[in-house]
Amino acid sequence: MKLFLRDHLSFIILYIITFITLPIVIHRLDGFENHYGYFIFLSIILLAILLFVRYVRRKKFYMHIEKESIDIDEFLIHQPNAPIEKAYADQLRSILSSLLSKDEEHKDFLQEQQLMISQAVHQMKTPLSVIQLLIQSNQSNEPRLFLEWQKVKKECNMLNFALNQLLMYSRSTKILVDLKIEPITLKDIVQEVVNDLKDYFIENEIYPKITIEENITIYSDRKWLKVVVYQLLNNAVKYGKRESIVLVNYENGQLFIRNKGETIPTSEINRVFDLFYTGSKGRTIGEATGIGLYLVKKVLNTLNHSFDLYSANNETIFTIDFSGNTETAIK
Template identity: 35%
Template sequence: MNSVKLFLRDHVSFIIFELLLVGFIVILYWLDGLRNIDTAIYSIVISLVLLTSFLVFRCMLRQRYYKKIVQLPTAMEDALQKNAKTAEARSVEAYLQTLYKLYQREVQSLYASQKRHDQFMNQWVHQMKTPISVMELLLQEDEVLDKKNVQEEIDRLKRGLEMVLVNARLESFEDDMHVEQVDLKQLVTMVVNENKRLFIAKRVYPAIEIEDNLQIASDSKWLRFVIGQFVTNAVKYTFEANKKIVLRAYTEEQQVILHVIDEGIGIPKSDLSRVTKAFFTGENGRKTGESTGMGLYLAEEICEKLGHTLTITSEVGKGTDVMITFKGELYD
C-alpha cells in the first residue's frame, strides 16, 4: 500500500496534466456546440481508460523498485539487490552499487589506518619499556648515577615520542604543512647537532658537504624529522667505530639532491624493496631489536606529501645511500 501511495505522489503532476488535457478536449467540444456529443464522451472515456491503463501498467512495472525504497533494509545486500525493470530504477541501482564501493573503500582505509595505529602503539609501548627499565636499574644502584647512560635512555624516549606524534599528525598533514624557502645546510646542521650525543656514543662522525645558501621549497619541521630519521638509522646500523656519515647535497638539472650516506652494515637486497613498508623491520631490525618498522615508512609518506622523491640504495657490508630529490624547487 505504501508503494502505491509513493507511486501516486510521484506521478501526481502527470495525472493533473492528463486531466487538464481531457478538460481541454471537453472545452473544444463545448465550443463546437456539442454537436458530436457521443464522440466527445467516447474521447473522454478512451483518454481516461488509456491514462488508467498506463498508470496501472507503470505501477506494476515499478512495484519492486518502490517496495525496495519504501521498506528499510535490514542488511546491505537488501539494498543492493538487482531487480530493476525500468531505466530509472537501473540507474538508481548502479548509483547505489557505486556508492557502496566508495563506502567500502573508505571503511577499509579507516580500518587499515586504525589497525596500523594500534599495531604501532603496541610496538612502541613495548619498546619504551626498555629505556624505562634501564633507568630504573640505574636508580637502584648504590653508585653515583651515570648521567651519560641516563641521557642516552632519555634520548631514546624522546625519539620514540617524536615518532608517535608524527604518526598522529600524519592524518591531518595538510593542515599542519607550511611550505617555505629552507636553507638546506642550516637544516642539516641542526639535525646533526640534535643527534650529536648519538654520534659520540657510537663513535661515528658526520661530514656535511653542502654549499652555503642552497635553498629548497619544503616544510622545515617535517623535513627535519625525515632527515633526522635517516641520520639516526645511519648511526644505529653502523656497528664499527670511526666510520663516517656523509650528508651531501648538490644541484642537478634545476633540482636539489640530498644524500645521507653511511658506512654501516647495509640492507640485504631481499629487504631493500620493503624497508619503507609499515612495520617491516627486516634482517637488520632483528639485529638491533629497537626497530618499530615505522621510521622509513613515515619518511616516505612525508616525502610523498611534500612532493619530494625518496630513493634508497644499499650494499651489504658497504653501507646505505638515502637520496631525497627536491623536484623543480631550486632557488637562486
C-alpha cells in the same frame, strides 16, 4: 522473479504477438510450405525491432559498463528507462549511501585516534622532561654515578624518539593540511638535526660531516623536511659502524646521506619503506619499529621530492632529489 519478468516483458509480448499473428498470416497465405522464406523474413524483422528497442532503452546502461575508468558519481544512472536499470540505480544509490556513511565513521574514528595518540604522547612527554632534568642535575651532583645516569639518559632519549615518531606518524595522515612551502637554507636544517642528535652521535662514536654550502636554498616544508632528515640521520647512526663518519653533502640538486656499516639486503631494499616492516635487522636490533622509513617515504612523496636508497659494499646512501622542483634556487 518479478524483476526477471519485468526485464523480459518485451520478449514475452513478442512471443504472444508471434503466436497470435503468424497462424493468421499463414492461413491467409494458404499454407506454410509455399511461403517459408516470408515466415523467416517476418520473424527476423520482429526480432530486429525488439533488439533495437531494447538497445535504445538500455544504451546508458551499456555505456556505463563499457567505460574503462569511471568516477563514483558516474556509476549512477540518473534517468533509468528499463526495469533492470532502475533496480541497478536504486541498489547502487543504497550502496553509495552506506559507503559514504562508513567513510564518515572511519574519518571520525581516525580523528579520535589521532587526538588520543597526541594527548597520550604529550602526557608522557611531561614526566619524561622532568626525568631528563633530574638526570642533568644528578650527573653534576653525583659524579660517581655519571655512567649510570648516562644509561638512564640513553633510555630516555630512545623513549623520546619513539614518542616523537609516533606523534609524527599520527599527524602524517593530514600532511597536506599542515603543509607550508617556503624557502629553506638546507644546511641549517641538517645542522639543527645533527645538534639534536649530538648525544646519539657521541654515544655511538660516530661523527657527522656536513659539506653543504651556506647559500643553498630549497623550497619545501621546513617541519616535515626536518622530520625526514632526523629519521635518516638517526638510522645512519643506529646502523652505522663505530668510529665511522656519516657524510651529508649536497651536489647537483641532490642531498646525499652516507654511512658506513651493515648494509640492507637487496631483497629488502624495496620493502623497508613498508609500514611496520623491520626486515632481518629487526630481529637483531630491538629498536627497529618499521615506522621511520615509511614516514620518510610518505612525507617525501607528499612534498614531491623524489628519493633513492642504495646499500652495498658496507655503505648505505640515501638520496633526496630537489632538482625536480622548479623553484629550487641557489642564492
